[in-house]
Amino acid sequence: MKYESGLQNVYVIISDKRSDYEDIKSTINAGMLKKHKTIFNSLDGYQHDKDIIISDGLNHSITIGKDICEDVGVGKEYRGSAAYVVYDYEDITYMYCEHIYARKTHTPACILETDNYIVREECENDLEELYRLYDTLSDCSFIEPLYEAEREKEFLSAYISNMYGFFDYGLWLVFDKKTGELVGRMGIENRSIDGVNCQELGYLVGRKYQRRGIAYEVCSKIVEYAREYLYIDRLYACIHKDNIPSINFINKMKFKLYAKDIDDMDIYVRQLDENK
Incomplete structure (x- = not known):
């Protein structure tokens, strides 16, 4: 690919x-x-x-x-x-x-490439493959499911205009360069923390693609992209307190605990501007 x-x-x-x-x-x-x-x-x-x-x-x-x-x-x-x-x-x-x-x-922009993966914006033609990806994780209680088809189309259309079009970031799709398969969904979302609009790192990898280092390879590039292209000086991650694999991953990504057990969520932060 x-x-x-x-x-x-x-x-x-x-x-x-x-x-x-x-x-x-x-x-x-x-x-x-x-x-x-x-x-x-x-x-x-x-x-x-x-x-x-x-x-x-x-x-x-x-x-x-x-x-x-x-x-x-x-x-x-x-x-x-x-x-x-x-x-x-x-x-x-x-x-x-x-x-x-x-x-x-009205085409999806390519955001970045790693050695093994291409990260690009979503479009309506991706929905069928996206549903299959989420189906592999249907037993994971920490992942919010997609809407039913027509509502998801409406949501995606608004998301493309309001997130990609205005903020120039959002959740993106991750494709394997060799096979062209959709392997994950990762990116940057907005979240209110302490009453301030902040940027949150999000990541999801399909069941059969897990334990291959995909999230680390791609999210490392996303952090770099956030710092050098979007000029974001810090990223947050909000993780359910019982989601141990995700907590272990975010620690590997050098995020530090910011707040604990806020409505069952732990909040982590990584400072991207080393001068601050």
């Missing part, structure tokens, strides 16, 4: 009259990591279903109109109609553009 991105070109329409124009070009090109061709101040060859447009809204010599719409606005002075806006050009990275393309085309 290999992830192939559908994104081809990134078109950047910005004013070439500004004094920092060349610096901005260098910053954007560096963020692309040479993964995609970046085209500045031209829409020649643009294809709606294969490319994205980033604009500061200030280059009036190039018309972005009804049939060609900007996908990302950039800068505090931006006043256009893009669905997404970033303030700083440093935020325009290869990964960010991949996620914008996924939102635009």
Whole structure:
């Protein structure tokens, strides 16, 4: 199994009259990591279903109109109609553009890869396989089951818009690179702790894939992703006090006990910013 991105070109329409124009070009090109061709101040060859447009809204010599719409606005002075806006050009990275393309085309974004697994967002086509994965864990009282089919579809549709679309994180699916099989579901969720919205690490591995080190391999990468891409400075884990395997795992992940026996749940935390 290999992830192939559908994104081809990134078109950047910005004013070439500004004094920092060349610096901005260098910053954007560096963020692309040479993964995609970046085209500045031209829409020649643009294809709606294969490319994205980033604009500061200030280059009036190039018309972005009804049939060609900007996908990302950039800068505090931006006043256009893009669905997404970033303030700083440093935020325009290869990964960010991949996620914008996924939102635009309604396809699941690839989040990360490990040596053995691909982690990507969920989509409706995954539900049948997801139900089979959860069925292998039906005897585990610590796992919340999925809804019935129609309600789960509705829930997933809202989840894609509200979690992936707004927060740019959530629970993701884990696939074996060699076999293409769905082996788990892991990611980052929101949870209120001490009255504050915090980020929680979640993980689940199908019954026949357990005891292979999958959760450790993938969650280690998720922690790295949370720190380096999402700029999260701490992650929590909320575990039932009797779920010994999960407690052992979270200790292996270097989480520390934060609060004990809160409605039968123990809360663990890991500081990701080593300077704090």
